[in-house]
Each structure stands twice: as C-alpha cells, then as structure tokens.
Amino acid sequence: MNQQAVYPRQPLQHHLYSAPLPHVSNLSPHQRTIQSFFIPDNLREQLTQRNEAQLMTTPARDLGLPMEVHVYHSLYPLDTHGEKSSSFYGHPSSVYKATCSVDGRTYALVRIEGFRLVNELAMQVVEAWRRIRHCNIVSIREAFTTRAFGDSSLIFAYDYHPCSTTIYSTYFTAQGQAALYNSQHQQSNGNPRLIPETTIWSYISQIASALKAVHGSGLAARVIDPKKILITGKNRIRLSGASILDVLQYDGVLNVARQQQEDLLSFGKLIIALACNSLQSFTDIAQSFEYIARYYSPDLKNLILYLLSKPLPTKNIDEIIVMIGPRILHEINCSQFYNDELESELSRELENGRLVRLMAKMGFINERPEFDMDPGWSETGDRYLIKLFRDYVFHQVDENGRPVVDMVHVLTCLNKLDAGVEEKIMLMSRDEQSCLIVSFKEIKNCIVSAFNDLTSGRK
Amino acid sequence: MNQQAVYPRQPLQHHLYSAPLPHVSNLSPHQRTIQSFFIPDNLREQLTQRNEAQLMTTPARDLGLPMEVHVYHSLYPLDTHGEKSSSFYGHPSSVYKATCSVDGRTYALVRIEGFRLVNELAMQVVEAWRRIRHCNIVSIREAFTTRAFGDSSLIFAYDYHPCSTTIYSTYFTAQGQAALYNSQHQQSNGNPRLIPETTIWSYISQIASALKAVHGSGLAARVIDPKKILITGKNRIRLSGASILDVLQYDGVLNVARQQQEDLLSFGKLIIALACNSLQSFTDIAQSFEYIARYYSPDLKNLILYLLSKPLPTKNIDEIIVMIGPRILHEINCSQFYNDELESELSRELENGRLVRLMAKMGFINERPEFDMDPGWSETGDRYLIKLFRDYVFHQVDENGRPVVDMVHVLTCLNKLDAGVEEKIMLMSRDEQSCLIVSFKEIKNCIVSAFNDLTSGRK
Numbered sequence: 078m079n080q081q082a083v084y085p086r087q088p089l090q091h092h093l094y095s096a097p098l099p100h101v102s103n104l105s106p107h108q109r110t111i112q113s114f115f116i117p118d119n120l121r122e123q124l125t126q127r128n129e130a131q132l133m134t135t136p137a138r139d140l141g142l143p144m145e146v147h148v149y150h151s152l153y154p155l156d157t158h159g160e161k162s163s164s165f166y167g168h169p170s171s172v173y174k175a176t177c178s179v180d181g182r183t184y185a186l187v188r189i190e191g192f193r194l195v196n197e198l199a200m201q202v203v204e205a206w207r208r209i210r211h212c213n214i215v216s217i218r219e220a221f222t223t224r225a226f227g228d229s230s231l232i233f234a235y236d237y238h239p240c241s242t243t244i245y246s247t248y249f250t251a252q253g254q255a256a257l258y259n260s261q262h263q264q265s266n267g268n269p270r271l272i273p274e275t276t277i278w279s280y281i282s283q284i285a286s287a288l289k290a291v292h293g294s295g296l297a298a299r300v301i302d303p304k305k306i307l308i309t310g311k312n313r314i315r316l317s318g319a320s321i322l323d324v325l326q327y328d329g330v331l332n333v334a335r336q337q338q339e340d341l342l343s344f345g346k347l348i349i350a351l352a353c354n355s356l357q358s359f360t361d362i363a364q365s366f367e368y369i370a371r372y373y374s375p376d377l378k379n380l381i382l383y384l385l386s387k388p389l390p391t392k393n394i395d396e397i398i399v400m401i402g403p404r405i406l407h408e409i410n411c412s413q414f415y416n417d418e419l420e421s422e423l424s425r426e427l428e429n430g431r432l433v434r435l436m437a438k439m440g441f442i443n444e445r446p447e448f449d450m451d452p453g454w455s456e457t458g459d460r461y462l463i464k465l466f467r468d469y470v471f472h473q474v475d476e477n478g479r480p481v482v483d484m485v486h487v488l489t490c491l492n493k494l495d496a497g498v499e500e501k502i503m504l505m506s507r508d509e510q511s512c513l514i515v516s517f518k519e520i521k522n523c524i525v526s527a528f529n530d531l532t533s534g535r536k
Numbered sequence: 537m538n539q540q541a542v543y544p545r546q547p548l549q550h551h552l553y554s555a556p557l558p559h560v561s562n563l564s565p566h567q568r569t570i571q572s573f574f575i576p577d578n579l580r581e582q583l584t585q586r587n588e589a590q591l592m593t594t595p596a597r598d599l600g601l602p603m604e605v606h607v608y609h610s611l612y613p614l615d616t617h618g619e620k621s622s623s624f625y626g627h628p629s630s631v632y633k634a635t636c637s638v639d640g641r642t643y644a645l646v647r648i649e650g651f652r653l654v655n656e657l658a659m660q661v662v663e664a665w666r667r668i669r670h671c672n673i674v675s676i677r678e679a680f681t682t683r684a685f686g687d688s689s690l691i692f693a694y695d696y697h698p699c700s701t702t703i704y705s706t707y708f709t710a711q712g713q714a715a716l717y718n719s720q721h722q723q724s725n726g727n728p729r730l731i732p733e734t735t736i737w738s739y740i741s742q743i744a745s746a747l748k749a750v751h752g753s754g755l756a757a758r759v760i761d762p763k764k765i766l767i768t769g770k771n772r773i774r775l776s777g778a779s780i781l782d783v784l785q786y787d788g789v790l791n792v793a794r795q796q797q798e799d800l801l802s803f804g805k806l807i808i809a810l811a812c813n814s815l816q817s818f819t820d821i822a823q824s825f826e827y828i829a830r831y832y833s834p835d836l837k838n839l840i841l842y843l844l845s846k847p848l849p850t851k852n853i854d855e856i857i858v859m860i861g862p863r864i865l866h867e868i869n870c871s872q873f874y875n876d877e878l879e880s881e882l883s884r885e886l887e888n889g890r891l892v893r894l895m896a897k898m899g900f901i902n903e904r905p906e907f908d909m910d911p912g913w914s915e916t917g918d919r920y921l922i923k924l925f926r927d928y929v930f931h932q933v934d935e936n937g938r939p940v941v942d943m944v945h946v947l948t949c950l951n952k953l954d955a956g957v958e959e960k961i962m963l964m965s966r967d968e969q970s971c972l973i974v975s976f977k978e979i980k981n982c983i984v985s986a987f988n989d990l991t992s993g994r995k
Contacts, residue, residue, distance in 0.1 A: 116882075116886065116889075121886060124882060124883040124886050125883075125886065127883060211869060212868075212869050212872035213872070282868070285865075289862065313875075398861045398862050398865060399858050399861050399862075401861075402860075403854065405864050406744075406745045406748055406864065409671075409741070409868045410670060410671050410672075410749075412868060412871040412872055412875060413671035413672070413772065413871055414671050415875055416671075416871060416874055416875055416878065417671065419875065419882060420583065420769070420878060422882055423575075423583060423878060423882045424584075424586060425889075426885040426886065427580060427583050427584065427587070427885065428584075429885060429888030429889045430884075430885055432888075432892045433888050433891045433895065434943075436892065436895040436896070436899065437930075437943060437946050439899075440895070440926070441931075441939070441941055443903070444903055444927075445930075445939070446927065446931060446966045467899070467903070468903075468905065470899065471896075471900050471904075472900075472903075472905060480904070480990050480991075482900055482990060482991050484893075487896050487899070507905045531939050531941060532939070
C-alpha cells in the first residue's frame, strides 16, 4: 500500500489519557480517582480505534482500485504488510473494506482473483449461509462476480468487524508469541508461554457453538483454521470465509457428512496447536499429549482425543456440546458480566448526546454578529430571553462577585430546558435594572423558533 | 409510604420520545429515520429509569426510618404498595435502598425485624456466600445486627439492581397475566397465555448456572421461589436472598446435601409453574404434564421429570447441565448479540461526555458580563482569541450571508481543539478588518488558562 496516498490525519493520542500512578490510585475507599468518573481507558480506546478503522479511507485511484464495485464504493485494502492476506486453495485473494451505497454500512469484501464461475448453481449455497446469524460467525451478505478490477473476480461481501486479528497472528507469529510471553512474564511458574486454559475453553465453547449452528443448517464450516478464525473483540472469535470453499469447489456432489467430520478433526488440531502453542504440535501427537497432560486439565485432553477419533456417524457436534456443557456456563457468566459493565457505562454516557446537540444549538444562536443590530435581539425582543438564559446558566456569580462554576447547575438547567418544564425562573438583565419571570417551557419555545429561523435563512 | 413526603421531581416524559409511525418507518434502504441515529428508545428508557430509581430519595424522618444504619444512609423503602415485601419463614422483613458512606454506592438492605442472633457462628456462612460472584445471583456484601430501627434487627446488604421485578410479580399476579396476554394477543394460535419456550429455557439455563456455582461452593440456594427470583434486566434473572435462611435457621448441623436436593425439586416445581403459567399446577401433576406435552418440546418435559424424581446422590446439578447443554448455547448467543449491540451504542455515545464538558467550559468563559470592561478581553488581549474561535465554530455564514448550521464543522473543530492539534486556522475579527492565524493548540492553551483564572477567582 502506498503510504503517501493516505490522507494526513490526526490520530488520538491514547497515551495522553494516562492511567493514575500507583501511589495516586491507592486511595481510601471513599476517594475516587478522576478516571473512575469516565469510561475505562481500555474500553474507550478499543471503541475509538474501531470507529477510526471504520472511517479509514484513501482515494481509490491512488491504490489502483476501482471507484465502485457493484453497490460498494470507497474500497480500502485490509491486507496487512502489503501481502495478499490469504489464498483459498490456490486462488489468490484480497480483502477490502467498502461502503455499501444501498444502506451506508461498511462491509468486508473478499475478492477471489481471476476466478471464472462455471456453474451458477454454486451460488445457491450462499443463500443457505446468509440465513445463519450467529455471534461466532462473520455473516455473509451476498456474493457476486465482477469485472470492475479488470479481471474476472468473485466477490463475497461480509459484515465488517474493525480491528480484528486472526488466531494465527495473535498466537502463532513471532510478534504474537512475544506478546504472550510478555503478558505472562510476571507469573512465570511452569511454562511461561502457556495460553491460559480458560481462554482455550472460551474458544472451544465459541467454535462449538458456531459449528452447532452450521451443522444444524446442513452445512459444513470448512474454515476451522487459525488463519481464518478472527478475534473480533474482547475474547470474541468468529469463523470467517463462510461459503467460499463451497462455491470454489462446487462440483454438484454433496459431501456434507464427510466435511462435517473434517470440521471436527480440524477443530481437534486447532485445540492441540493452541494448547501446545505451536502449529507443528500435530506432527508428534504423543509428545503433544504429554505436554497437554502436564499443563492442562484431563477434560481438555479427553475432548481432543474425542475430536481426533475415527470419523463415525455417532461422532457429532451435539456430543461435543454435552461434553463441554459445564465450561459453556463459565463462558455465559463472563459474557453476562461484560453486558452489565457495558450497560452501566452506557447509562452514564446516555444523555450526553442530547446535551451536545442542545448546547450546539445555543452556540449557533447566541452572539451572532449579524444580529448585533437586529431589533429581534434587542432588549425588548423575545429572543433577548435566550441571551439572559445563557447568562443564568453559565454566568452565575456568588455574593462576592466571584464566578460560580457549577456543572450540576448547568446540567440541571439544560435538562429542564430540554424537557420544557413549567418551572419558572427569574432572569436578570445585565444592568440589574429589570428582571423577567419565565418558565423553561417559554425559553424552549424561543430557542426552537430562533433556531428554525436560523436554519431557514430568515433572521 | 407517605406520598407527600417525596420531593417533587420532573420525570422524563418517555412518551414524548415517540417512535416513528409505520408509514414513515417503511423507508427505502438508503433512507434512515431520525431515530436510527440515536440509542433505541426502549434501551434508553430502561437505562434512564434505572438511573432515576437509583437516585430516588426522600427525607428519612418522614418515613420514620433511621438517618443512618451502620455505614448506610439515605434509606428508601423498596417494598411496593406499602406492604411488607416478604417474610422469611415467619420473620417479618423489609427491603430498603441505601447509600454506603464508605464507597458511595447504592445497596439493597434486607432487614429481618425483631430477630435476636443467638449464635455468632451463624454469620460465618455469609463469608462463604460473599465469595460467590455470579451474574445470576445477587451478591451479598455483608450482614450485621443493628438497633438503629429501635428493635433488634438483622441486616443483609446486597448489590442493588434498580427496577427489578420478581418472577412472581411478572407472571403470577393479575397484572402480570394481563401483560402477558396483551403481548401475545396478536399471535394467538394455540393457548394465548403461554410463556415462550425460549424464555423458559433462558430462565432454566440461568438458574442452572447459578445453582452450579452455589452447589460447587458447598452451599445450597434454598431460594428457588418465584418471589425470591429477580428479573433485573432484559431477560436476566438473579437469585436473591442469598444466605438469609442459612443464618435464620442455623442450628450447627450441616444438611447441605439434603438442601441441594431440595433446590433441584424447587427448580422443577418452578419450571412447571412457568410452563403452565400457574402456581397451582403442581397440585395436579398429571394434568400439568399433559398440558406441557401439548405446548412444549419433549426436552422440557424430560428435564422436569428428572428434577422431580426421587432424591439420589447421582441426581445433581452437573447432570442437569449436561441435559440442557445445547439450550445454553442459544443463551450465550443471545447474550453475545446483546454485547455487540451495547458496544455499538456505546461507541456512538463515547465522545459526547467530553464534548459536553468542553462546550460547558466555553459557555462559562465567553460573554461574561463582568468581563465587558476587562482589558484582557479587549480586541488586543489574548483571550479575544476565544471569542473569535467561538464565532469561527458557530457563526459561519455562506457567500450570501446566510447562517451555516453544520454540526460536522462544530464537532470537527471541537475535537481538534480538545486534542490541541498543530493545525492552523484563520480567525476573522467581526468588522473583517483584521485576521489572526492561530493553531488549535494555542486556542486550547488560551481556554485552559482563562478557565483556570475563572475557577481560581482571578479575572
């Protein structure tokens, strides 16, 4: 990717939102750090980064990309390091973020390059996948062929999950291993590079849940592969690339039962790789099992043994879910706790959007230079109220004439204004020679009418 | 409760935030209703009501309540309809919301009236319960005896979950039945008063998950009772009253195994009651099973049969979790989807709090009457910048002199200001005779110093 082509932007300086130092955060129970009044740093940073990733853009022509592909525009490559992200059984592929002109949302487009669709029937399987909505599967929106890239490309459009990584890049690359090592350096009893067992069980629960949905729909996932499983958020994983292999390798013959057995086998291999923290662990099964037996619980070993056992009609995803039932409970507990946390954060941020709009409205109206000579804004006009109300909200002084800076007063007044309550307040003119008794409702009406005049171009 | 004693307050008029009419909401894919830009009505309403419930207060003396109980103050009764909410095996009890003076949080206090603690050892069980943190159990904080109410009371302090109802009041009262009937009136094929099977399975999963945690800690819940199970949010239930019976009925003898079997039996009775939508359903088991077989799946019937079977050492919560494994997957999927929804709402509200604080700061500073004659605010002073910047943000006009009301411009400017970026802008004086080139960083410094002067009382 050509770095010069990207618009200059001002990234948020996340390190400036710094955490309190230990000697400050070590407070008495009744004291609170300033941070505790706001959304936690890591959550805010994660959400902000996702918002930013979604808005990331660059002129398509600088990257040699088409301006428009079907209903999608503003293509932006998601492949990292300028490499092709992956190939699907020999077909080169790329991934782009794009905005859909129909609904304005952002999608991830997987492009299979130079692929000529022989049989239109192959696309029918996409319809079956479309019906699966599952929190551990990246949903597919549609698939189509296009010549917009100058070749014959097959495009699969998926929901876009900003800032996702893959299991492969998180655990099986040099950077991933280093990060894991650092995160566990402190607590290095036993092997320091171990992925915690709770994390592995969480992944197992999520993949099993996804496979249950897929197999239950008479399909096979065929993508239980560290490079195709995304980590899309706090410990949340999702199978990606749904239906691609079904279309690419379509031959009219149904092999779903065999492919489902292969899913279970790949599932087993993935767990071994995670537990041994190495993709090569499958080459020496005996040694890997010895390792797993030493560092993990027998339940994990038994599950892997079952998954790697000979394919049988009785070996299916339902059996696995029965085996891992109790572990799923832990997963649900974590998810619910996270729900509680999010609800509580959201309830604190809830009314701010409304207040921003209200204060912006007052900003648009008050002190406009072009109204300086306007009789509507004179000291007799109706709109004079708005000015006095602004003074009432922001410019209170105490008995010694010192400014009162009281956020509670501001918020209370603005909330009452927004609700338009009947409560009356006394507004004083600046020379203290006259005063007006008005209700919040009347002030609200003044603001609404002044703002309407403003936006309609009248004065 | 004496209604006159409550402070007058201005409730939010939730019905004024009205939903779009069907002919308006039936839009083309590229159109969006104004509602879609904001947080969904029901979620906002729920969160606002919880915030309000938490702040609800009244002078304690008007209610004949003590000003302070141990470290708790601002007691507010939670019993509805002025009745005692419940009794624990003959002991009259009341529930209060109270604020803890140690950490400033709100707790729910359950008061067992006129109870004399004979054996201090009974309180040890509370310590075991304290260690259980589970998303389907109301956590206990502490238990203590007090004479603050004028009698000898035993107090249990729990986490407070605002706006909770019980399973009893939601399903087994006349209002509850009517609400259920109304909600299903449209889709009344079959029996219209049925609780949906997915809801029942959701409750089963949550109670089983809670029981697993309790039994796993060597305790018994003893509160699987429609009046003691709270619904604390969107389909979330929690067992309440943890440890109360253990303390009240303490006799030094351990009966945990028997009590755990009783938990399973009560669990079975609760499910029958929910499925038949009647607390009397247990009196005619045969008829109830016939009813359940007609309207619900065989899995549900089998689970109930197991729960009601004879107590045996092999009958335990683990077996139940294996039985309901696949249903738990559905539960986890719902919970994760709700997580996604909350994360996306939160990411939209994220920066509003910051903008509110920033705009309030500018409101405090600009146009203060007492600075009218101040040389610092004259057209040569540093702070004059702030005024011109305000004009730049809010008072733009187009080439015909018409006001430009552009929220994007406002937000961009404020964000750059908050970040203090080096980007320079040109500020024009009102008479258009002079102009200044300044960076957002310089303006930020001016605002910070002006606000500091304001709050420190200097001018």
